[in-house]
Amino acid sequence: MKDLLGKAILDFQTNNNPQNIITETDISESEEMDINYLFRKYEEMPKIEQKALDLAKGKILDVGCGAGAHSLHLIKKGFDVKAIDISPNSIEACRLRGIQAAEVKDILDLxxxxxxxxxxxxNGTGIFGKLINTTKYLTHLKTLLNPGGQILIDSSDLIYMFDTDEDGGVWIPMENKDYYGELTFTVEYKGEIDNPFNWLYLDYNTLQNAAHANGFECDLIYEGDNCDYLAKLYI
Incomplete structure (x- = not known):
């Protein structure tokens, strides 16, 4: 990976001619995103993220921290936070922002x-990549929880993105896919295109079933207006 998203984050942090990024998936057209969005403050965050931060407690792990917006808010509230991301550029930006416990790390290697x-x-389920990997990630996450600990994870049900026929059925092209929420993403920045990567969106029922199958309880904490939700997993 060229780490273009991380490069955009670091360019913004260091004022190195930052530009917007362009993302595209195999089921949607390209979209431009203002990199400033990843540096938003608590007041600018969606309700789902605010709710998750309000529920955070104890020693906290921020997985896929990006520019560190969530970690910074929690650190300012006095929490002990470790921030990890597979993007070296993002972690460098986090450290420049004052997040001392920021580390380049794949969650499976922690x-x-x-x-x-x-x-x-x-979309925390994104790191699973494909539905088949869900058990592997949930099993590993369980080993990282203290007694009484919690996993706060969000995602969206992408069923709304597909065509509905007259009978109410949904037409979903499933070539080379096991589940309709499996997407392939590409990121473009300053004329460069990164290697495509897999990214998983899970509907709540599928996440709940996977959680139960792996020994978790799963509560629906919040539902947004765009088929998105926040869930809490715990033992």
Whole structure:
């Protein structure tokens, strides 16, 4: 990976001629995103993210921290926060922003540490990549939880993006896919295009079933207006 999203984040943080990024998926056209959005403050965040931050407690792990907006808010509130991301540029930006415990790390490689709250926000199920990987990730996340700990994770049901026929049925092209929420993303920045990557959106019922199958309780905490939701997983 060229780490173009991370490059955009670092360019913004260092005022190095930052530009908007362009994202595209295999089921949607390209969209331009203002990189400033990733540096938003609590007051500018969607309700789902605000709710997750309000529920965070104890020692916190921010998975896929990006520019560190969630971590910074929690650190300012006095929490002990570890921020991880697979993007070296993003982690450099986080450190420049004052997040000392920021580390380039894949969640599956994090071991021998436990937390009271694990945050997976901005479509936290995305890191699973494909539906088949859900059990692998949930099993590993369980090893990172302290007794009484919680995982706060958000996602969206993408069923609304597909065509509905006269009988109310939904037409979903499933070529090379096991589930309609499996997307392939590409990111473009300053004329460069990064390698495509898999990104998973899970509807709540599917997440709940996977959670139960892996020994978690799963509560629906909040539903947004765009088929999005926040869930809490715990033992």
């Amino acid at each position: 071991k021998d540490e436990t937390f009271d709250t694990i945050l997976l926000l901005m």
